[in-house]
Amino acid sequence: MSAETPAALAESWRAHLAEGRRRSLHTVRAYVTTAERLMAWMEETEGRAPSRAALGKLTTSDLRAYLASRRVEGIGNSSAARELSALRGFLRFVGGEGSTIPAMRGPRVKPGVPRPISPDEAIALAQDISESARDAWIGARDWAVLLLLYGAGLRISEALGLTGEVLPLGETIRVLGKRGKTRIVPLLPQVREAIEGYLALCPHSASKSEPLFRGARGGPLSPALIRRAVQGARGRLGLHERTTPHALRHSFATHLLGRGADLRSLQELLGHASLSSTQIYTQVDAAHLLDVYRNAHPRAGT
Template identity: 80%
Template structure:
């Protein structure tokens, strides 16, 4: 990659992380897409592209690029995400007022989140806490999982909590995607779990440091929680859909099933659009159909 194009990719990375405040995962994915596109253009033309070459890309060019990606084995959902990243990068590279060539993306049927039952959620958290190598680590993991299930936090949001939330009250201020903050109720059981963890943790909480610490005192990595959940899932014989994020889905689905208002649920989850929350109405309908099929003599 030539220095000018390398510089453009670096600008794109900074723009996503700082100006757009995208998550680390999104930044990596969008930058990887930009790099794949420029490498594909170099393979096609025999020379490294520049901004002018990016601006000359046609709809046929983008369709050819996506066809190559589909040949690599990506599905409709991945192709749709790739196209979205391409459009964003080309708008950025072209400057204000530049519109990328119109390309219709593949049709993607929205997936329905599969929640875990309350008993499964509790069993999962208990197993992880009981098999931890230290009591304070078990208390930590228990508190994290209760935050996901009891308050509907994303795992990144839980990892982003710092000591300035202390002392705990009846609500918790959470910073979600794109720096958006929201207030979520804190159940007594969740508050007690965090307090128990803090009482056992060998690292004193400070306002600016991560609330949840790793074994050596640094910020807890989400990957450790995911691995712990995977191990407990295998030990308990739970389905593969039992992930940390499934606990958030369960929070939403169980609240909706108990009569929660959709708008209120949108606020609790931190969804920018109500359409993101409406998927849980389909989850609840799916659960009702499962009950019907299992219980009705004519089903």
């Protein structure tokens, strides 16, 4: 099979995503299908199978025309945005280093329902990141930060904004949230033990005025480091692309709601100024129940 045929290009793209980028099976399938759909559209409109060179000559107008054809088929803004993102990656892969990708702004997408991850996935994510750290104290630090996000529902900025003033740790912790609003959050024993374990290994002192979580050189820990660590772990574990540090906070909220927490209490724990911000988690819980139904009910597919 020639390396220039659409089938060969799609297979190379599949191998790159699965082996080089370690993307999940779902992502690989979706991205490859999008690439195949683009090449089929090019063959239909141009009358011949597209080559690597032809893909490299695609313009912004071409991409707009392709997405317009998909709109006719009924896809919405979210699907169009996902397809455009996948196509940019495919064209960058086909074009190689230094290739120019057609500039095109994606459609505006309304914020969707948060995608929580399961308790097992949350712990597996934190363990993977901790075990992949170059030093034991950094692994303990990352473990503690991620447990704070999942076990206490903190935003990453709130967790990294903690200082030595919270010590010694008790059953609750005072958190400074958005717009300078403080709230009291319960601290699970497992989360408290994780923070204390980190402090026992950390080579930097925990003074009241200094950040609780430190970078390798002793400065404040950057949220970008935690985001990159999560991105690497989700690839290794095959988790969804929307598995981010903030997804751990979504999981905290969703799991509490599923176990009977009322919205007002959840609003206080999350530090939401408005109850409407908290109500989105009722949609998450309903979506979860539908997934359970579809996967388990004997007549769900009829």
